[in-house]
Amino acid sequence: MKNVCILVLLSAYVPLSSSDYWAEREKLINYEKQFSLGSKLNLTEKEKRVSDILMTYKFEEYDLGFLNPNDFLAGQHFFKVKDKIEKSKVFDIIQRVPKGSSLHSHDEALVSQEYLYNLTYRDNLYICIEKDQINLHFFRGNNISDSCNWTLVSDLRRSDKNFDSYLKSKISMICNDPDKTYSNSNTVWKAFQTIFRTIGGLLTYKPIFEEYFYEALLELYEDNVKYLEFRGFLPEVYDIDGNIYSKLEVLGMYVHTFKKFQTDHPDFFGARFIYAPNRHVDNATMDEYVNTFRKLRKKYPDFVAGFDLVGQEDAGNPLISFLSQLEELQKMGVNFFFHAGETNWEGESTDFNILDAILLNTTRIGHSYAILKHPIAAQLVKEKDIALEICPISNQVLKLVTDLRNHPGVILIANGFPVVISADDPSFWGSRGLSYDWYMAFMALAGKNSDLRFLKQLAINSIKYSSLDENKKKLAMNEWESDWNVFIEAELQRQYPYDLPNVINVIEIND
Ligand SMILES: *[C@@H]1O[C@H](CO)[C@@H](O)[C@H](O)[C@H]1NC(C)=O
Ligand SMILES: *[C@@H]1O[C@H](CO)[C@@H](O)[C@H](O)[C@H]1NC(C)=O
Ligand SMILES: *[C@@H]1O[C@H](CO)[C@@H](O)[C@H](O)[C@H]1NC(C)=O
Ligand SMILES: *[C@@H]1O[C@H](CO)[C@@H](O)[C@H](O)[C@H]1NC(C)=O
Ligand SMILES: *[C@@H]1O[C@H](CO)[C@@H](O)[C@H](O)[C@H]1NC(C)=O
Ligand SMILES: *[C@@H]1O[C@H](CO)[C@@H](O)[C@H](O)[C@H]1NC(C)=O
Ligand SMILES: [Zn+2]
Secondary structure, X not given: OOOXXXXXXXXXXXXXXXXXXXXXXXXHHHHXXXXXXXXXXXXXXXXXXXXXXXXXHHHHHHHHHHHOHHHOHHHOOHHHHHHHHOOOHHHHHHHHOOOXXXXXXXXXXXXXXXXXXXXXXXXOEXXXXXXXXXXXXXXOOOOOOOOOOXXXXXXXXXXXXXXXXXXXXXXXXXXXXXXXXXXOHHHHHHHHHHHHHHHHHHHOEXXXXXXXXXXXXXXXXXXXXXXXXXXXOOOOEEOOOOOEEXXXXXXXXHHHHHHHHHHHOOOXXXXXXXXXXXXXXXXXXXXXXXXXXXXXXXXXXXXXXXXXXXXXXXXXXXXHHHHHHHHHHHHOOOOEOOEEOOOOOOOOHHHHHHHHHHHOOOOEEEEOOOHHHOHHHHHHHHHOOOEEEEOHHHHHHOOOOOOHHHOOHHHHHHOXXXXXXXXXXXXXXXXXXXXXXXXXXXXXXXXXXXXXXXHHHHHHHHHHOOOOOHHHHHHXXXXXXXXXXXXXXXXXXXXXXXXXXXXXXXXXOOO
């Protein structure tokens, strides 16, 4: 390592010479500002006007919140403020921003809660309720070869008026009092993983599996996101005749559905897959993962972007316990996108995943929540330009942080780290697309004065740090730029459904 003594957070200090206190203060403030994410961008006159509109609304929300912190939405739990965010003027604009790509989300939690719930109205869906676990599965007629007491969902809906709210509560983490319902990170992860098991048999029914992925792409598209890189473990998919599809066939379903989506929406730029099976396995299973990966990449080299491992990190099997397999993958030239440091612990194996991810030459790091406790690792990700995938709402719901203004992303952003913002598992907490997380990032992670340049840089980063090759990246960037320009023009023409801000000059627009 070159220089172990460099403190990553303190960029070169400018000696202040003026004897005028106010001038020095001004200089210091401005000097510090230039490190923040997005601050290196120069806005055109038109962009500045859009930024001024955005900032007027941002300041309104900040000023309200500063007077009464209960009015500051981004400082509170997402479940409590979601409805209010949907009425926020800042959120309204963020929804229209061309956001580039979504780089961190998971196969079985990609869609909105509403769409997921609607799936339970499909014909032939059966439910069986065991102690702590409910299971869902499609069967034809009564051809049910299972010991479980399967009952038609539609029958229960008819006979029990409370059934709907019961079922809804079983496929969602949303609750009135998240602090009480989920007392710590283990209980919240348990609830989270129970939902994955509950919806497994619902989503892996072949017709739904494909429709679901189509909807996932559509919801991103409607949120002005044009490219997706998602993690998946390729579950067993079944059909009504009892056929089971192999991992390769399941990957083929994604490819097929993506192509169909792109035919319907030719300006959607693309989708790529990161094979991300469960980390809570033994060495033999990990060996199988390596073999599976080999087959997947051979058949779909353009679609498969790389490898990751998922599951609660604190619950074990750090990256290092699979070193030999990961080195084997590395020798095959596989790109890694490791989840690492999604923890509040320091010095536990989870926390060291960050160092192993870097040593293994990871392309990006999922979450990297713990990175600032490792000054050299933090320096290395800057030097090696390893993007950090921050998912603010996920981190809040899964109990790493309560008030997002205390999220380490605040410091990463203030110091211009290569950050992208993503949604992780929007299905389970009622978010949709990227806008909710971008809103939280804009309001809580970036301070009051981060303006449109911050959002623009997030979009640029989402393409820059994607796994696309240099040519495709250039194309994607060009397409995004033209979307961006359309967005700027449209904002300037827009009849805002609310009063135009009067503190700034947005009226005389003539360039
Ligand atoms: C922004 O403008 C400054 C001053 O003109 C220039 O030095 C800098 O390179 C520009 N940055 C970008 C990203 O174009
Ligand atoms: C869910 O179903 C309702 C009722 O049929 C419908 O109005 C709504 O658009 C559906 N939502 C989604 C996301 O499909
Ligand atoms: C099977 O489930 C149905 C509906 O939930 C219930 O009415 C019935 O009592 C259950 N039968 C057994 C044997 O548990
Ligand atoms: C009934 O289930 C069995 C076992 O899953 C399967 O082999 C058979 O094809 C099914 N028959 C029908 C009509 O779905
Ligand atoms: C896999 O094998 C290695 C080498 O024997 C061992 O150090 C590691 O703990 C094993 N991993 C798991 C998850 O058991
Ligand atoms: C590290 O990964 C990059 C791509 O992210 C690749 O170009 C490079 O060859 C890798 N280096 C090693 C030592 O594996
Ligand atoms: Zn994740």
